[in-house]
Amino acid sequence: MTAIKLYDLAGADPARRFSPFCWRTKLAILHKELEFDAVPWRFTEREALAFSGQGRVPVIVDAEETVFDSWAIAQYLETRYPERPSLFGGATGMATTRFVNAWADKVLHPALAALVLIDIYAHIRVQDQDYFRTSREKVFGKTIEQVSEGREAKLPAFRQILEPVRTVLQSQSYLAGARPAYADYIVFGAFQWARCISSFKLLDAADPVAVWRASMLEAFGGIAGAALGYPV
Amino acid sequence: MTAIKLYDLAGADPARRFSPFCWRTKLAILHKELEFDAVPWRFTEREALAFSGQGRVPVIVDAEETVFDSWAIAQYLETRYPERPSLFGGATGMATTRFVNAWADKVLHPALAALVLIDIYAHIRVQDQDYFRTSREKVFGKTIEQVSEGREAKLPAFRQILEPVRTVLQSQSYLAGARPAYADYIVFGAFQWARCISSFKLLDAADPVAVWRASMLEAFGGIAGAALGYPV
Incomplete structure (x- = not known):
């Protein structure tokens, strides 16, 4: 294949x-x-x-x-590829994973972008920076520098936003249950996004979300953990 | 049985x-x-x-x-009752429905309580009001009256909180997919809670969340819609 x-x-x-x-x-x-x-x-x-x-x-x-x-x-x-390991575990699992997807897109990503936007800008090609600045400043209604200002102060609110994830991970190892599936890849994608371009510490090591993230960094032979970025 | x-x-x-x-x-x-x-x-x-x-x-x-x-x-x-219609559609569906459950408990309910707490108080027995006031004022750190103050002004933020639900319902009829299941009962429970004790209008009629709520009010012979409460 x-x-x-x-x-x-x-x-x-x-x-x-x-x-x-x-x-x-x-x-x-x-x-x-x-x-x-x-x-x-x-x-x-x-x-x-x-x-x-x-x-x-x-x-x-x-x-x-x-x-x-x-x-x-x-x-x-x-x-x-229906015969291979399922990403959703059936129709209801796909439907409810869509809620995780919508939450990540509408809640988690904007909150995380507000913390690391300036770091994305610093890691892209110079010839892409104008596009990035213009498009993101339109979304946020302020400059990239203003968006990322005082991010230490925004950290408690960001961690609070993770409360539904944290609650789930106190009862099961992964968002998808005993093993990771697409719900995990959705939420983990956000943390990997941050890790690849930012040294800003998002989580306390003792946070169940951090424990889960560590496990996701090691999944599939550690591909996410080995990717170019910063230590979490 | x-x-x-x-x-x-x-x-x-x-x-x-x-x-x-x-x-x-x-x-x-x-x-x-x-x-x-x-x-x-x-x-x-x-x-x-x-x-x-x-x-x-x-x-x-x-x-x-x-x-x-x-x-x-x-x-x-x-x-x-495994042989009867499934509430979760399997292990992954149960695991991802747990995220909906955690989001409802940690995000939706506190936001909704801040809008209708005073209405709950008004509809319970006099001999239960002291308990209710004391326990809720401890959680919110202010009086029941203060919690519900200026609720019109809080409505846009409440509707914004529903954005993940709204996004999902723009792609599928129910949170659980083509037919309702436990994910729907979780989120609908919050709206039914409000409807049973409050006349405060939470949603625009054109909101996909309102369309879904109307359908849930009619489910199972209309049991939720027929329950004592206020029109939505």
Whole structure:
């Protein structure tokens, strides 16, 4: 079987792969016991993705199939490879994992971006910085520098936001139960995003979320832990 | 088969059954195509629950089995009646539904309580009001009146908190997918709690969350919609 081609967001150093959505996809591919060939891609390389009909990663090419959007890719993998380990554990599991996905996108990511946005900016190519600054400052309504100001003071509120994750992890080892599945890759993607570009400490070591994160860094031969970034 | 006995939180009017946790349990029992016999119970009737070894509802008695805590009851029903419609759709579905449960308990309920706490107080028996005031004022660190002050101004933030629910419901009819299951009963329980004791309008009619709520009010023969409360 040929490896799945994955367009993977990269920083100024092509080895720095920091997209939370691409991490969801990488771990989902490995969960399916498949391989991927990650092609570095930068924010402004629109023409390289034109074949997919849109301009953002992750995009995968699996034999003849092109799929974009991390959630659509996870659904594709589950449907295309039903005999391999399930990402969702059935229709209800997929439906409820979608809630985790929506929570990560709408709550966790904005809160985390407010802590590390300046660090993303510092790790991308100079020629991508204008695009990044303009697009993110439009979203946040302030400068990148202002967004990340006083982040130590925002840390308690960020940790509070994690309370539903923490509560679940006090009762089970992974968000998906006894073993990790797509719900874990969604939330872990956010922490890996931060780790790849920022040395800012997000969690106390004793936090159940930190314990789970450590376990996720070691999953699949430690691929996430070995990726270029900062110690957590 | 004998009906499951359910100790169900009631207001000054014994027909007013407003506990969000008891609503989770009632809908879970109906989902399993079982019947329940709901016994009204008030906050200070500790001795009536002493047999369960703790002092809160829901408590169910199913033949010889006594189970308390809404999540434990849902797990009990799923395990005891595996051949009946599933509340979780398997182990992964149960694990990810637990995230919905934790989000409802830690995020949705406190936000909603801040809007309707004063209305709960107004609908419980006079002899239960001291207990309610003391216990809730300890949790919130202010008086019941202060908690509910200026609630119109808090409404946009409350609706923002629902964004993950709203996002999911833009892609599927129920939190559990094409049909409701326990994830829906968890979140709906919060809205039913509010409806049973408060006329305060929480949602715009066009909100996908309101559309879903309307459908939940009609589920199982419209039991939730017919319960004593206020129009939504």
